[in-house]
Amino acid sequence: MYLYIYDSFLSHQKFASLLAAIEQRVIDLDIKGKIARLSILKNTHELIRDAVRAGVTTVVAIGDDQTFAKIINIIAPLEVTFGIIPVDTKSKVARVLGVPPKELACDVLAARIVKKLDLGKINNYYFLSSAEISNAKVSITCGSYTLQPTTELNTVRICNVGWNKNSSASDPTDGILEAIITPSIQQWLTKKELAPTVLPFTKIRINSEVEGGAPILTDEQIILKTPADVEIAPHKLKVIVGTNRLFA
């Protein structure tokens, strides 16, 4: 049984024809299910948990990368399969998963190739793609050693599914996260980035000297501050993927 979750921004009139096309395609492919529309008045956690209790086994998020990030964090601990329908061509998650935009994504859902993907976990928050700390003095402890940039300004990017400038291919099924530390120095009005440090890991702790903690931007949503424990949650999420996905 499917649950289709429409993000709140899809209530705008300009998406009406797209949603109608998606709904028609879902009927044609015989993968129809319950539809839920997110709004500020609805508790997304409760909505999904109630649906799972009622027998939903597949949750499909319709929206953009922020929609997918929001839903993934809720369903990660649940025994459900996750699918996406991106409403535009900008979704990086869709590109990695090999899911085409708009109603074409319904064909991928119907084909139902399911892969178990790793998730990153910061304290108790799950993320699929990446987390980032910008312009902060940080230190990373991994088991019995510590990494400390010697520059004041650093960007630390924790990658599970990579599409940053250092990686062209990605594999969210290998049980490894990577910390990419890019130090930078201020030169007049510009910031010059220095050669990065790349650390593969399964568990680290990030500390910062910033008063009150440095903010961690996770899948484009600010959610946490340092100090933070970051670890891999291997094969945590069952996801419907396309044949054009960027991993095996």
Next chain:
Amino acid sequence: MAMFANQGREGDASLGAETHIGPSVKMEGTFAGEGDVVIEGILVGQLSTKGDLRVGPQASIEAELRSKNATIAGKVKGNIAVTNSLKLAPTANVMGDIKALSLSVDDGAVINGKLTMSREKTSRENGTHEPTVDKPKLS
């Protein structure tokens, strides 16, 4: 997500993927890994890996180093044990003992320490040996 080689993994730092310590980063403590390691920054402590080690010309190391193969181009203060081959680039400066199966030293490299070479694996050595030289075979 590993952006590098797909190898085995175990433990916190023992991942098979390549670890790259950049020039503006200091690593302190005990690192034990399985993949290749590149150090261009500062290392203090101990490092051992089942993969290869490369120390860049700007690197500054005060540590015991163990690896399969190693290429040293920077400054190392500490002992180096390599199970296969060790290559010292012209900019290498080693203050410590070296154990290796084979050694290549470029003109300009500096070594201050005891050199031990053996046909046996360095980890199985019982004592110090003189460098071995193959005798010409008589027909």
